[in-house]
Amino acid sequence: MLFIAVYLFYVNKLSKGYVDQYYNKLTQESGSLVIGLSRADQDIVPQVLEKQLNDLEFDMPITNFAMNLNHSAYGELYLKGIKEKLKPNLKQSLFILSVSPGAFTAPLKMKDEDIFEMDKKGIIGKTKDLKHKPNYDYIINNFEHPLYYSIISLNSWSHHYAHDNGWNEVKLINNSDKLKKEDMLLWKTQTIDYYNKKKELQEVSKYRINGFIETVKYLKTKGEVFLVRLPADADIIDFENSHWQSFNKEMDSISQNQNVAFFNYTMQNTNYQTYDGSHMVSESAKAFTKQLSSDIKEYLKEKNP
């Protein structure tokens, strides 16, 4: 009993400070969502969307509910999580679904039921409560660091800031220093290495594609859905395109069949700076989200003149 009491005391203490990069995504009910993997997690800024699209009166708040391939890959569980995350009685929501070849992959020859079982080991699979603060369920089931972090937080990188709305911001310059060019170059090399290794172990998964289509179908009934392929470093985009040459066409085809918009920003990679070839630094993420907001506005103006 004493053990449990001490444990819960420190879980509660931890919940009052910084937990980890994903905790803030699971602490509120949402009116609109940013969905996808790590690029969406860092590149799409809810507060910019809220400000820029204020006049369109989308349901608020907008939460960045994107994580990474281990936790928020398209499929049955992510869709279930999205449904639970949304407020009841929505009027007009906004859903931005990030798409990239990596979002539709699964380990080689893995059966659908095994992919489902694998997804159950991710955050959404392990957490029942996706919308309350403090979220003890999240901490007990997902916090992998020792609980002494509730006393001394050693868990955050000084260039990283986890916003309450789920956006994970990476600052090029923080109070004391600037990210070094050689570090960023090394990270980019590591990203490409990671992609090269991943390509040997993963394949395009029907389960993921079907999960994505089901997600689009469901979200269409709740509001406006936008499929977005985010910009990244040219080498990374070339890598993706060379391994899935028809990807843009297939996304076009899904968007036409489902009657939703598809914005492809991969040709605009020179406008935005990434710190590792794949994820944008804060300033670029804000600028990109502004661009995205303006494109959404324009699209809706054309759709509903």
Next chain:
Amino acid sequence: MLFNSFEFLLFFPIVIIGFYALPHKYRWLWLLAGSYFFYMVHEPELIILLCISTLVDYYCGLKMYTTNNPKVKKRYLILSIFTNVGILFLFKYLLFFTTNLESFLGFFGVELLLEETTSSYNFTNILLPIGISFYTFQTMSYSFEVYRGNIKPEKHLGEFALYVAFFPQLVAGPIERASRLLPQLKQKVSINIPNIKKGLILMAWGFFLKVVVADRLGIYVDEAFANPDSPHSISLLLGSVFFCFQIYYDFSAYTSIAIGAAKTMGYDLIQNFNRPIFATSIAQFWQRWHISFTQWLREFLYKPLVKQYKINRLTAVFIVFFINGLWHGANWTFVVWSLLNALILVIEIATKQVRFKLFKKLNIPIRFIELSGWFVGISYIILTLVFFRSPSISHALIYLKSMFTFGSLHINILGNYFELFLCIILILVVQSIYYYKGNSKVYEIVTQRPNYVRYCMYLGYILIIVLFAINRQNTFIYFQF
């Protein structure tokens, strides 16, 4: 069921309370039901294998005892071995065997479709039954002992089944001899508070070793072995050193919990470790590491090979270590790891006299010889364990090559330096405790203190577990064997 799970925290007190509350004649039934439940929590259907092994060995034991005909006796021994090794082969080695046979024949241009055939029987798709290598070897030791006339067969099927399935040591040992455990299981046990205390302290020590130390080291190890071609040589070196301690603490943690759990019920299990890290030679290391298994190999494999089949001692060492490697897993990495140990062991044995003469002639102090023996031995153990931890031989070779390339001396730290520092401190603390108290008397660091110090230690323990445990329910490494 995992020892480091909340299910076990509920299961264990219920079993203990029920055990002491019941009259002696029903305790075997209670423990047997508890042990089967413990095993069935995750893979209920695989209990059938445990039951087959139990029934066949029970039957063979009785039959071997009642016959005077040595040929018939041998036939029942073979039936027991065939059943247990057969179960092991089907569930652990079939895929390994077929893929290797296929590759071997493919080398000569013969094409087989064996892998598909085995898949169609669905053997390759099922999970390896937990603890299969432990309980099959334990029951085989019973058959060997009955065959040799060392023990009488157990007539009570229930008590024999309990010997095979006794939950503290069912899934990862220690591998108990029937002559040690069966008489204890029959003995009437009354509540003995000092024993219960010792047992609980050993269990607490095991939990600490697992969730605070071994799992913490495992984070660095996983990262290092996931990137065998990393340019960060120091990180790889650290990964291999940490793996040596991780596997030791992980297995030692399991053993402490097993021994502690049995002790709370008044049963003494065999010690599995005796400060192996302080061994001053490879031979000494193997006398101190996984003692119950090495004793099994010596008694039931090495001795018959040398005495009965007149095989040369050094060749017998290689055969035993080949089996030791295969026992650990259906992968050539385990065989290479084990044979590398055999190689140095054979060299040690073969050069023993020459070395001692040389040391004497050069007048080298014994302390220096021991220290250098320890350093060379532990370094060799650490290097060979790279094969044990790697998924393939090529992976291990890449790892070793990168480790000695010294491309970058930078330590690629996961998390932070405090955690790395903590790992090193924890290793030093655990090794100091083992140095002074040994593996079997760790409880003395608590029981020999005055009351107020003990209560402070209990409180400190709770705080350490809550604050410093790695919040992952990692299985014990030896569960996979």
